[in-house]
Amino acid sequence: MVRQGSTQVNGGWSHWDQWIGPPCSATCGNLYKHVTRQRSCTAPPPHFGGSNCTGEDKETITRDCNLVHCPVDGLWAQWAQWNDPPCSWTCGGGSKNVLRQRLCTDPAPQYGGRECQGKAHESLSRSCNVHKCPVNGIWTTWGEWLQHKCSGECGSSSMIVTRSRTCTVQAPEYGGRTCPGDENQSSARNCNPKGCSASGAPQKTGDILILLILASLAVRV
The missing domain is CATH 2.20.100.10 (Thrombospondin type-1 (TSP1) repeat)
Structure with a gap:
């Protein structure tokens, strides 16, 4: 109220x-x-x-x-591909050191977060070019000269002589070059140097001496 x-x-x-x-x-x-x-x-x-x-x-x-x-802690991204440096040798088995890397970006550390733990780079040694190297052929020394039949029995006659060698001191292998040059050689040489008679037959040694004496007397006269 x-x-x-x-x-x-x-x-x-x-x-x-x-x-x-x-x-x-x-x-x-x-x-x-x-x-x-x-x-x-x-x-x-x-x-x-x-x-x-x-x-x-x-x-x-x-x-x-x-x-x-x-805080955002960093995490690694995927590894990149291995790089491909040249091999130390072109044949016969060489080696090369290959490298790959990764980045701390998945995510990157922010606001005081921790860096990624572990290595950012990785390397290892790999074999390369393990195929055989080419081997070039090497000649043997020349063989002895081989005489063939004289072209005549007297007078200015000749004969062919030959010699040979082989590409076997080192045969070419694995794509190597064969031996350069010729495998065989030939040459012409004089043979049967004694004179021929008027009939074309080889003169005897006595006949040749008589002819030389007569020629000497003719010069004196």
């Missing part, structure tokens, strides 16, 4: 309290939390039949929290 002679006083809200809420659920990352604040219908409170405060005495909102980025 309203007391006669009293003036009604309608209720009024106090100031809102500070926002309060639980701590953030993590120390980093794009997170949020619910916070609330309150007020009371005490400034002034309703008196003598005055109306109560209108509206809500509590508010709840969502706020971001801990907006710092979380």
